[in-house]
Amino acid sequence: MPGVKSTHRWRLPEPPERAASALSRELELPELAVDLLLRRGYSNAEDIRAFLDPSPARLRKPDTLPDIVPATERIIAAINHHERILVYGDYDVDGVTGTVLLVSTLSRLGADVIYYLPHREAEGYGFSMKGLEFAVAQGARLIVTNDCGSSDHETLAAAREAGIDVIVTDHHEIATDRRQKPEVRSQKSEASADQSAICNLQPAMPLALVNPKRTDSKYPFRELAGVGVAFKLAWSVLSALDRPREELIALLDLVGLGTIADVVPLTDENRILARIGLTAIRRSPRPGLRALLKVAGIADKPLTGYSIGLMLAPRINAAGRVGHAELAARLLLTQDESEAATLAAELDGMNRSRQSLEEKILTQATRLVEVGGLAERRTIVVAAEGWHEGVIGIVAAKLVDRFSRPCIVVAMKGDNGKGSGRSVSGFNLHTALAACSGHLLAFGGHKYAAGLSITRENLPGFRSALAEYADGFPEEVFEPTLHIDMVAPIEQIDDAFVTAIEKFEPFGPENAAPLFASLGLEVVGYPRKVGNNHLKLEVRAGKRKLEAIAWGRSSEIINLGGPVSASGSISASTSTSPVTLDACYTVSRRTWNGRTSTQLTLRDFRTSE
Numbered sequence: 206m207p208g209v210k211s212t213h214r215w216r217l218p219e220p221p222e223r224a225a226s227a228l229s230r231e232l233e234l235p236e237l238a239v240d241l242l243l244r245r246g247y248s249n250a251e252d253i254r255a256f257l258d259p260s261p262a263r264l265r266k267p268d269t270l271p272d273i274v275p276a277t278e279r280i281i282a283a284i285n286h287h288e289r290i291l292v293y294g295d296y297d298v299d300g301v302t303g304t305v306l307l308v309s310t311l312s313r314l315g316a317d318v319i320y321y322l323p324h325r326e327a328e329g330y331g332f333s334m335k336g337l338e339f340a341v342a343q344g345a346r347l348i349v350t351n352d353c354g355s356s357d358h359e360t361l362a363a364a365r366e367a368g369i370d371v372i373v374t375d376h377h378e379i380a381t382d383r384r385q386k387p388e389v390r391s392q393k394s395e396a397s398a399d400q401s402a403i404c405n406l407q408p409a410m411p412l413a414l415v416n417p418k419r420t421d422s423k424y425p426f427r428e429l430a431g432v433g434v435a436f437k438l439a440w441s442v443l444s445a446l447d448r449p450r451e452e453l454i455a456l457l458d459l460v461g462l463g464t465i466a467d468v469v470p471l472t473d474e475n476r477i478l479a480r481i482g483l484t485a486i487r488r489s490p491r492p493g494l495r496a497l498l499k500v501a502g503i504a505d506k507p508l509t510g511y512s513i514g515l516m517l518a519p520r521i522n523a524a525g526r527v528g529h530a531e532l533a534a535r536l537l538l539t540q541d542e543s544e545a546a547t548l549a550a551e552l553d554g555m556n557r558s559r560q561s562l563e564e565k566i567l568t569q570a571t572r573l574v575e576v577g578g579l580a581e582r583r584t585i586v587v588a589a590e591g592w593h594e595g596v597i598g599i600v601a602a603k604l605v606d607r608f609s610r611p612c613i614v615v616a617m618k619g620d621n622g623k624g625s626g627r628s629v630s631g632f633n634l635h636t637a638l639a640a641c642s643g644h645l646l647a648f649g650g651h652k653y654a655a656g657l658s659i660t661r662e663n664l665p666g667f668r669s670a671l672a673e674y675a676d677g678f679p680e681e682v683f684e685p686t687l688h689i690d691m692v693a694p695i696e697q698i699d700d701a702f703v704t705a706i707e708k709f710e711p712f713g714p715e716n717a718a719p720l721f722a723s724l725g726l727e728v729v730g731y732p733r734k735v736g737n738n739h740l741k742l743e744v745r746a747g748k749r750k751l752e753a754i755a756w757g758r759s760s761e762i763i764n765l766g767g768p769v770s771a772s773g774s775i776s777a778s779t780s781t782s783p784v785t786l787d788a789c790y791t792v793s794r795r796t797w798n799g800r801t802s803t804q805l806t807l808r809d810f811r812t813s814e
């Protein structure tokens with residue numbers, strides 16, 4: 206047998222600095238789990254307890270957020286004077302949940318409140334002029350933005366002209382250079398002349414700019430999601446009005462959902478909001494959220510970061526990607542069960558359209574990369590006419606998975622294109638785009654995800670400049686690498702251990718699903734193919750035997766001595782000794798036909814030397 210080679214470089218962890226045994230006894234947790242927590246920087250019993258069982262009591266009061274006091278006072282004044290308030294949000298899950306959170310809180314307080322969400326393609330990200338015009342037409346006296354607005358100096362100035370007060374609540378970096386918008390608006394041909402005129406304007410300050418990323422912020426945590434900031438504002442208003450605590454607690458489903466979906470670091474307060482959010486989402490009083498859990502097929506399953514990020518969030522995002530985000534907001538706001546069911550079904554349909562668009566573009570983009578030899582460079586830039594802007598970011602993410610290097614997908618429309626990029630750890634995409642900004646009309650974003658706009662004639666120059674910039678990095682940044690948390694004997698991967706690991710949920714940035722490695726596992730019986738191209742096998746070490754699955758790796762069956770065809774004919778194995786594997790995997794529990802068992806999900810494996 207030729208054996209199996211690993212597809213990734215395995216980075217093994219340093220040996221632990223201290224023994225886990227004493228803490229393991231004190232906390233009544235498996236030693237292997239405590240060992241893992243120590244490696245992740247939870248160094249004492251109190252830290253570990255706070256991580257595994259986060260308490261809402263540890264959430265910070267909103268008091269030290271910048272401008273929270275004037276924002277709170279202005280909202281209360283608007284309620285008292287029956288002024289119309291418009292909540293201006295965004296089209297992703299963070300923006301939609303934040304909008305719903307503010308709208309439902311304000312209307313419960315008796316405010317005259319309406320909302321507005323921008324259209325992804327027609328308006329793009331940010332506080333748009335069209336939104337402001339809508340506010341004027343509707344007679345709004347106060348606008349509260351959510352998840353956007355920090356850098357929209359032009360619209361803020363126009364709102365001031367129109368005599369409307371604006372409270373910005375946001376979590377994006379505040380751009381001082383107009384070209385560094387968090388994402389890019391649609392480019393008009395006269396945009397450049399337009400922009401230079403605006404550059405000379407002083408930034409217009411809103412009435413309040415509630416953003417923990419302000420450089421003068423005294424708030425100790427910068428990484429709240431947009432919905433997290435909205436939650437703090439709601440908290441401040443509710444407590445100023447001495448409202449019952451239950452009204453604040455009733456918002457935890459929305460905050461949890463938006464926080465997990467927005468891929469912010471799940472540390473500090475985000476860890477608490479995400480963790481208690483899992484329970485709050487399951488028990489949500491919102492008919493729309495319950496209906497959505499149902500169409501996603503996860504209504505009666507324990508929620509995880511995975512099920513929220515990959516089953517729930519895409520259905521909410523689908524509205525903004527292929528239709529209008531307003532549909533998702535209506536779903537989360539409705540009190541009517543049958544309307545909720547109708548809207549959830551509609552979102553589910555939109556999600557299917559999104560998927561098929563995405564598959565089509567991914568196939569085309571992959572072919573462009575392969576035919577054009579684009580993967581020979583350390584960065585990939587693909588562009589084509591007719592690609593749907595709403596899904597190019599997801600396609601870029603899939604290309605990164607496949608090619609292990611930063612990828613940018615550009616949807617061309619005539620002479621201009623809008624691009625969306627994703628990156629690998631160790632390569633800050635925003636910094637890279639800044640270095641190549643001479644070739645771009647505009648760009649914005651952060652470390653791992655960014656957007657840009659570019660002219661057709663600048664594409665080749667941009668492609669070369671980015672590749673040249675990437676040449677300054679060490680080779681290993683562009684090699685597929687797995688960072689293994691610990692080498693674990695599978696004898697210790699028992700029920701108690703998996704139960705402890707489940708308490709680490711939800712997984713996300715800075716709280717990744719723990720990755721284990723075990724060496725020299727014996728393959729038991731014959732590996733088999735399941736589904737389309739997945740590989741199912743059993744592995745053993747000592748007396749412990751476990752099921753394992755490797756997604757998309759059924760072609761390795763022949764190298765593991767398993768049946769080669771669906772008819773079950775067995776490959777002629779020339780070796781009589783059992784095949785042994787080194788495996789790199791995550792652990793989970795799976796229930797099948799009422800029986801629950803532990804399963805290893807292999808991220809990579811190789812036959813042992």
Ligand SMILES: [Mn+2]
Pocket residue numbers: 299300352376430431467
């Ligand atoms: Mn956000």
